[in-house]
Amino acid sequence: MKHFFTLAILLCGSFGALTAADSTPAPSNIPGADYPRIASDHSVTFRLRAPNAKQVKLEGGAGLVKEPTEMSRGEDGVWSVTTPPAVPGFHYYWFTVDGLRVNDLASYSYFGWARETSGIDIPEPGVDFYAAKDVPHGEVRAHWYHSKITGRWRRAHVYTPPHYDKNSRTRFPVLYLQHGSGENERGWIEQGRANFILDNLISAGRAKPMLVVVDTGYATYATTRPPASTNRASAPTAAFEEVMLKELIPTIDASYRTVADRRQRAMAGLSMGSMQTLNITLRHLDQFAWIGAMSGPPRQGFDVATAFDGVFRDATAFNKKVKLLYLSAGTAETRFHTNTAAIHEALERAGIKNVFYSSPGTDHEWQTWRRSLHDFAPRLFRE
Numbered sequence: 001m002k003h004f005f006t007l008a009i010l011l012c013g014s015f016g017a018l019t020a021a022d023s024t025p026a027p028s029n030i031p032g033a034d035y036p037r038i039a040s041d042h043s044v045t046f047r048l049r050a051p052n053a054k055q056v057k058l059e060g061g062a063g064l065v066k067e068p069t070e071m072s073r074g075e076d077g078v079w080s081v082t083t084p085p086a087v088p089g090f091h092y093y094w095f096t097v098d099g100l101r102v103n104d105l106a107s108y109s110y111f112g113w114a115r116e117t118s119g120i121d122i123p124e125p126g127v128d129f130y131a132a133k134d135v136p137h138g139e140v141r142a143h144w145y146h147s148k149i150t151g152r153w154r155r156a157h158v159y160t161p162p163h164y165d166k167n168s169r170t171r172f173p174v175l176y177l178q179h180g181s182g183e184n185e186r187g188w189i190e191q192g193r194a195n196f197i198l199d200n201l202i203s204a205g206r207a208k209p210m211l212v213v214v215d216t217g218y219a220t221y222a223t224t225r226p227p228a229s230t231n232r233a234s235a236p237t238a239a240f241e242e243v244m245l246k247e248l249i250p251t252i253d254a255s256y257r258t259v260a261d262r263r264q265r266a267m268a269g270l271s272m273g274s275m276q277t278l279n280i281t282l283r284h285l286d287q288f289a290w291i292g293a294m295s296g297p298p299r300q301g302f303d304v305a306t307a308f309d310g311v312f313r314d315a316t317a318f319n320k321k322v323k324l325l326y327l328s329a330g331t332a333e334t335r336f337h338t339n340t341a342a343i344h345e346a347l348e349r350a351g352i353k354n355v356f357y358s359s360p361g362t363d364h365e366w367q368t369w370r371r372s373l374h375d376f377a378p379r380l381f382r383e
Contacts, residue, residue, distance in 0.1 A: 175380060188212075207377045263289045
């Protein structure tokens, strides 16, 4: 225990030294922290002061480090490592110190990997679609509601577009946007920067003003009962579907100036959220007309005729009802990309209209999903 507290104190001093002239502190550093530092070739130098440690490793997302990487100890007790050039965008990372996983106190933490985890945002040259710009900004509101289905209070983040409060008679379409496994309702706002993406698109006239609702994707029944359909969903998946349809949508429609109509309602999600999106929307087309699945989990043996209770069997009827079916994946998330492309092609052969966006060079990480949202949002609510 004494060793643990000594380490915790030393972590606080893990930044603040001279660095190479061509590197700059990461924008995700806490104020005043010099490390991590990003070089012009996108390699990143990490430092950690832990003089009593025997071994320190850097671990994180695939676009940053492919596998646990040994750090080197300096005479001053500071451990350091410089990565190979990394993929631009947001990456989770952490240190493993003598087998103990610790965050970097020099960086902000985000909810990922099912816990608070350090994150680094590596700017992409010439790309600013998710930057905070001098344009009218919407607001992100915390919307708390009590769920009778789960017996718990739940929090959704609701983005309202610029001038929402001034245009008191205007009603808006709604995009329900779901996070991935190990993350929560903070993800699309903090890691994904969805509010800035929408601000910039709306300001440029490229996207319709809309509300965006980001709810937690986890739900369990207040009392034990079987899932709605044992052949398609676990109890938590079924519980979230019920929360979405019976509680979340009604409370949003009652609390905000929405257009409570399927033609003005969209749902999209990433990874786990993409499967939740497809399971809910394709079985409830009376509720949704716009559908987006980003980095959907690999789905072997996809059969157009039988998938999702046969919703694709009648291509003419499907195309008439669904305004947009959008699929996306990063080229570096190989299995996801390969299977998503195969599903896209199978749907096309069956006459099902759909759009497939391929994010070049990105893995199963937030840069893929930032780009996907930037491409997806302008397509919404266009009749």
